[in-house]
Amino acid sequence: MxxxxxxxxxxxxxxxxxxxxxxxxxxxxxxxxxxxxxQAPKILVIGCSDSRVDPQQILGAAPGELFVLRNVAGLVPPYAPDQAHHGASAAVEYAVRVIKVERIVVLAHAGCGGVNALLNGAPPEASDFVVGWMGIAARAREAVDPTLEGDARQQAGEEASVGVTLQNLMTFPWVRERVEAGDLALTAMHFAVRNGCLRCRDESGGWSAVPVE
Structure with a gap:
């Protein structure tokens, strides 16, 4: 009904x-x-399920250009081929080993509810699955400067969460192998919902805005 x-x-x-x-x-x-x-997309985008952050729209991609994995906070767990239910890992495997993408972009965003739950605790209604899922990024919480507050703390958590996902991706042997061979690149991005600014992380860990012109 x-x-x-x-x-x-x-x-x-x-x-x-x-x-x-x-x-x-x-x-x-x-x-x-x-x-x-x-399909033959060259890029895998790993992003959040948040309704405000559509990778195809933000990156101006046409149908068929992106292979997209979205979940709460855009996380990927460490490599664990134990035949359990690994939706995120299955998507990564398909993109890297079958489609053979050339780049993986991990796209974080401002105001991420998953990261907020990681930093401040999840509401009771999200205790069945969200708490355990966000545990994947526990290292991100530990990496946030305890003196930060408010939006600065939230953003630091979002950036640190991206770092955890990049580290976890490198635990997949076939990801590491292709990265080390120069056949696959890993990129971190962060999108600000309020002003539309897209920032990209460089090899030194610094963040800078992507020019709009």
């Missing part, structure tokens, strides 16, 4: 699809037809 609210939300999706068909599909049709038999 569907109530009025769920019906309204479904109508919104259908209306969005109609706009897509009317406004975007004519221009994108040939591209989708060319993608119908397979």
């Amino acid at each position: 569907t109530d009025a609210r769920s019906s309204t939300s479904l109508d919104a999706l259908f209306n969005g699809y109609r706009r897509f068909r009317a406004e975007s599909w004519p221009e994108l049709r040939k591209r989708f037809e060319s993608l119908a038999d397979g």
Whole structure:
């Protein structure tokens, strides 16, 4: 059964699809037809599930250009091939070993609820899975300067969380092998929702804004 609210939300999706068909599909049709038999993106983007941070939109990518993994806080756990349920690791494996992407981008963002839960504790409603999941980034919490407060502390946690994911990616033997061979690059980015600023981390660990022109 569907109530009025769920019906309204479904109508919104259908209306969005109609706009897509009317406004975007004519221009994108040939591209989708060319993608119908397979994909060959060069970039894997690992980002947060947050509704405000769509990697394809932020990076101006066309369909088929990005292979995207999104979860709470954009985390990847350490390599653990134990046949358990590893959705994030499965996506990384498929992107690196099957599609053979050339770059992995870990995209963090300002105001990340997962990082806030890591730093300040998760609400009771998020205790079944979020707490354990964010435990992957426990090292990030330990890396944050305890003298920081407010937005500065939150941002430091987001940046440190990206660092943990990059470190965890290097525990995957086939990621490390391709990185060391020069066939795969790892990049960290951070998007500010309020002002649209995208920053990129350099090899020394510093962050700088990506020029808009």
